[in-house]
Amino acid sequence: xQKVTQAQTEISVVEKEDVTLDCVYETRxxxxxxxxxxxxxSGELVFLIRRNSFDEQNEISGRYSWNFQKSTSSFNFTIxxxxxxxxxxxxxxxxxxxxxxxxNFGKGTSLLVTP
Amino acid sequence: xAGVTQSPTHLIKTRGQQVTLRCSxxxxxxxxxWYQQALGQGPQFIFQYYEEEERQxxxxxxxxxxxxxxxxxxxxxxxxxxxxxxxxxxxxxSLENDGQEDGYTFGSGTRLTVV
Numbered sequence: 001x002q003k004v005t006q007a008q009t010e011i012s013v014v015e016k017e018d019v020t021l022d023c024v025y026e027t028r029x030x031x032x033x034x035x036x037x038x039x040x041x042s043g044e045l046v047f048l049i050r051r052n053s054f055d056e057q058n059e060i061s062g063r064y065s066w067n068f069q070k071s072t073s074s075f076n077f078t079i080x081x082x083x084x085x086x087x088x089x090x091x092x093x094x095x096x097x098x099x100x101x102x103x104n105f106g107k108g109t110s111l112l113v114t115p
Numbered sequence: 116x117a118g119v120t121q122s123p124t125h126l127i128k129t130r131g132q133q134v135t136l137r138c139s140x141x142x143x144x145x146x147x148x149w150y151q152q153a154l155g156q157g158p159q160f161i162f163q164y165y166e167e168e169e170r171q172x173x174x175x176x177x178x179x180x181x182x183x184x185x186x187x188x189x190x191x192x193x194x195x196x197x198x199x200x201x202x203x204x205x206x207x208x209s210l211e212n213d214g215q216e217d218g219y220t221f222g223s224g225t226r227l228t229v230v
Contacts, residue, residue, distance in 0.1 A: 018169030037221075043203055045158070045221035063127075091157050100171040102148065103219065104180075 004094050004106035012112045021077045021109045023092030035074045035093040082113045119208050119222035125229045130195050136191040140208030141220045147189040150201040164189050214229045
């Protein structure tokens with residue numbers, strides 16, 4: 001069963017629009033970590049954020065913000081005022097104590113930002 | 116400071132052959148994990164090496180094996196290649212117990228094509 005679900009396969013927005021990428025996870029562990037990675041066409045996975053299960057504070061980093069809600073098992077990612085350089089595939093990932101903290105990725109959301 | 120280095124960048128092999136992929140971790144990192152990313156999918160965890168031993172393994176057959184050397188570099192070996200092994204193979208390094216802090220550092224991957 002898929003532990004991380006990214007329901008949006010592809011999203012297309014026009015530059016300067018705000019966009020939210022959804023992530024829903026499933027775990028029985030009380031200790032776990034959630035991540036977001038960006039994968040540009042070059043293939044390298046770029047780390048964006050990590051959140052542990054005990055910290056539900058939302059976080060903002062420049063144009064990026066993350067909303068972690070344990071009640072709905074969601075960890076959504078919002079890009080404000082999107083730019084063409086934001087075009088990439090974005091992955092949400094879960095790591096659990098149960099699986100030795102190996103990263104369990106969703107299928108990704110491909111974001112295209114057009115001028 | 117070099118990040119994670121993987122070689123080769125691209126590789127074409129014939130079905131039934133064997134292949135070896137290489138990874139040099141980020142300086143200061145001692146743990147190496149390997150992931151397989153099929154086209155259009157999220158990365159799937161293969162295994163993780165620490166102190167020259169396989170510590171965790173995902174749902175991959177024994178045809179997939181690995182090794183970690185005293186300098187922390189690692190190899191991924193795949194025997195009896197199948198067409199379905201065609202994928203981007205990603206290496207990620209981390210520091211033991213700190214992997215959850217910095218979210219692992221990924222290389223750009225090796226693109227393996229099996230024909």
